[in-house]
Amino acid sequence: MRSSLRDASPRRFLMCPPTHFEVTYSINPWMDPAKPVDLPLALTQWEDLRDRYRSLGHTVELLTPRPGLPDMVYAANGATVIDGRVLLARFAHPERTAEEAVHRDWFRSAGYTELHEPAHINEGEGDFAVTRSYLLAGRGFRSSPLAHGEAQEFFGRPVIGLDLVDPRFYHLDTALSVLDDDGDDVMYYPGAFSPGSRAALARLFPDALIADEADARAFGLNAVSDGRHVLLPQAAVGLFDKLRDRGYEPIGMDLGELLKGGGSVKCCTQELRA
Secondary structure (H helix, E strand, O other): OOOOOOOOHHHHHHHEOOOOOOOOOOOOOOOHHHHHHHHHHHHHHEEEEEEEEHHOOEEEEEEEOOOOOHHHHHHHHHEEEEEEEEOOOOOHHHHHHHHHHOOOOOHHHOOOHHHHHHOOOHHHHHOOOOOOOEEEEEEOOOOOHHHHHHHHHHHHEEEEEEOOHHHHHHHHHEEOOOOOOOOEEEEEEEHHHHHHHHHHHHHHOOOOOOOOOHHHHOHHHHHHEOOOOOEEEOOOOOOHHHHHOOOEEEEEEOOOOHHHHOOOOOOOOOOEEE
16 A cells, blocks of 8 residues: 655755766776767756756756866766755876866855865765764775865764775766655665675665665666655666555656766756755
């Protein structure tokens, strides 16, 4: 028997159009420069996501894309924002380091005053996931474990470190998604995590939605939820009924061109938590 539908809450997001998107280098297992990108299609798919957010009542702020920075479309990686406080990113790969200043300048121009420029590598919401009780923090491929203590000191929120062990799931947001940040409801793929991290997740979230490998490989966990609507890749077909059974309303999105760079719905969406 399916649960009654949950309540949505309005969100504010930061996104960046894929105006200069291309795959000319490889910094994750999904990137293959030999596979051409259909840029007009990538832009159309991104616009569909932006428009869907707005149709659901959410606010979308835009980051101006810069030539030579093709991965700026993955705006979630640029910072983590909680209670209006901004922990900026420090990227692991030199191909993306110039994005740091672009994000910093946007937040300053938007009136944010509490900005922290990190000493240690973190890739924003790629490796940080916010729940009611915790800040979940991925490590193993990109973000440094030292960034976890830095985040805890800045936000004053308990940080739970989680070890990623499968390079296909190189960021936490490819392996875990927060469904309801008021109720600590999450979904995740256990195979992406070390045994100890799997045990920790099972203890913290005993009622979590568990994804199988096929849905994880379809980037089904790279999703965005407003507490009711869950926007996720349409190819993650096994998650749709599981989400409905919990009272969520899944909305399938096609971001196939952007997946060529190793990202999907969540990667394109940074949440600006007031």
